[in-house]
Amino acid sequence: MMQPIRFLDLRKQYESIKTDIDAAIAETLESCQFVGGPAVARFEREFADYQRARHCLGVANGTDAVEIALSALRLPPGSEVIVPANSFIASSEAVTTAGLKVVFCAADSDTSLIDLVDARKRITPQTRAIMPVHLYGQSCDMDAVMAFAHEFELKVMEDCAQAHGAEWNGRRVGTFGDAGTFSFYPGKNLGAYGDGGAIVSNDDTLVRRMRMIANHGRVEKYNHEFEGRNSRLDALQAAILSAKLKHLEGWIAARQAVAAFYSRELSNVKGLQLPLVRDAARHVFHLFVVRTPRRDALQLHLKASGIETGIHYPIALPRLTAYQGLHQSTSSDAVADQLLSLPMGEHLGVADVGRVVHEVRAFFQA
Ligand SMILES: *Cc1c(COP(=O)(O)O)cnc(C)c1O
Numbered sequence: 001m002m003q004p005i006r007f008l009d010l011r012k013q014y015e016s017i018k019t020d021i022d023a024a025i026a027e028t029l030e031s032c033q034f035v036g037g038p039a040v041a042r043f044e045r046e047f048a049d050y051q052r053a054r055h056c057l058g059v060a061n062g063t064d065a066v067e068i069a070l071s072a073l074r075l076p077p078g079s080e081v082i083v084p085a086n087s088f089i090a091s092s093e094a095v096t097t098a099g100l101k102v103v104f105c106a107a108d109s110d111t112s113l114i115d116l117v118d119a120r121k122r123i124t125p126q127t128r129a130i131m132p133v134h135l136y137g138q139s140c141d142m143d144a145v146m147a148f149a150h151e152f153e154l155k156v157m158e159d160c161a162q163a164h165g166a167e168w169n170g171r172r173v174g175t176f177g178d179a180g181t182f183s184f185y186p187g188k189n190l191g192a193y194g195d196g197g198a199i200v201s202n203d204d205t206l207v208r209r210m211r212m213i214a215n216h217g218r219v220e221k222y223n224h225e226f227e228g229r230n231s232r233l234d235a236l237q238a239a240i241l242s243a244k245l246k247h248l249e250g251w252i253a254a255r256q257a258v259a260a261f262y263s264r265e266l267s268n269v270k271g272l273q274l275p276l277v278r279d280a281a282r283h284v285f286h287l288f289v290v291r292t293p294r295r296d297a298l299q300l301h302l303k304a305s306g307i308e309t310g311i312h313y314p315i316a317l318p319r320l321t322a323y324q325g326l327h328q329s330t331s332s333d334a335v336a337d338q339l340l341s342l343p344m345g346e347h348l349g350v351a352d353v354g355r356v357v358h359e360v361r362a363f364f365q366a
Helices: 010-031 038-051 062-072 089-097 116-121 142-152 204-213 235-265 295-304 321-326 333-338 350-365
Strands: 055-059 080-084 101-105 127-130 155-159 179-183 197-201 288-291 339-342
Touching: 010 038, 010 235, 038 055, 038 197, 038 235, 055 062, 055 204, 062 089, 062 155, 062 179, 062 197, 062 204, 080 089, 089 101, 089 321, 101 116, 101 321, 116 142, 127 142, 142 155, 197 204, 235 288, 235 350, 295 339, 295 350, 333 339
Parallel strands: 080 101, 080 127, 127 155, 155 179
Antiparallel strands: 055 197, 179 197, 288 339
């Protein structure tokens, strides 16, 4: 049997940057500053610069990032937030934990990104915010989202957990709306060696409030202006992220090369729908998600050939048990049964992607 083709290979990545990572960890241990301190401040500055945002606040994980950013908006309790049905549960979960109400809308069938035609049907007098999720690494059409938000006077919370470095018309995600939230979960394009997250924003007042919420409602040590919580990016993760950030553009280029190869070699396969990339989008390909009604059989065929795949996401959010009580559904909920994520990442070699293409073609020709 040939070597398996991994969906994700964190060991291979670590081995390629081991010297940098080990030095960053050793330096943090020597400094004995484990919460806050220079490593966190440095990464916050570097990541704000990378996303071309005025501010960045490190937090404990990407889910907290969404919840803290939403809380900082101080929307009236029970305000409705529109969230696309195709996302990870964190997007909608954070709406609920922030004391707000989730309203699901459909995802566009070509891009899997928020469908504003459907979102329009979900507007009520209680709608106060919309959450474009830059899913799979592609920016939503932020011109359209901002125009929509302006029309209905909505706050815009960008979930950028899968889209570090992604752009719309040359502008980085997270800088269009009120704030943009990121995850550094290990498998993300920029991943920590544990949990981590960040919020970027150009709004000084909002950032000050978010910083306080994430740190017990304080700016100074014991002067708590309100009850907040504890959600901080720790110094070890910040040091690791600074070391990895230097490689991110190279890794994105490698992902884009894999995507270009898949797109070219699989373009004429009947029965297989490839991801659509909008001209204005810089897609960073966190995932390469194809669609086929024969998804389960294709996944089994690839597995038998030693090729790992994933499904993002197998159950549309409104169909999850967690949301049965909401009695909501969208026209795109059934599409979840057709999605398949092919191996994607800088760990893949030319021979690997060649084998994936060969096996996908073989499946559809059989
Ligand atoms: C990963 C992810 C999150 C949550 O991030 P965590 O760091 O795991 O809490 C939120 N939204 C989306 C779209 C994600 O993919």
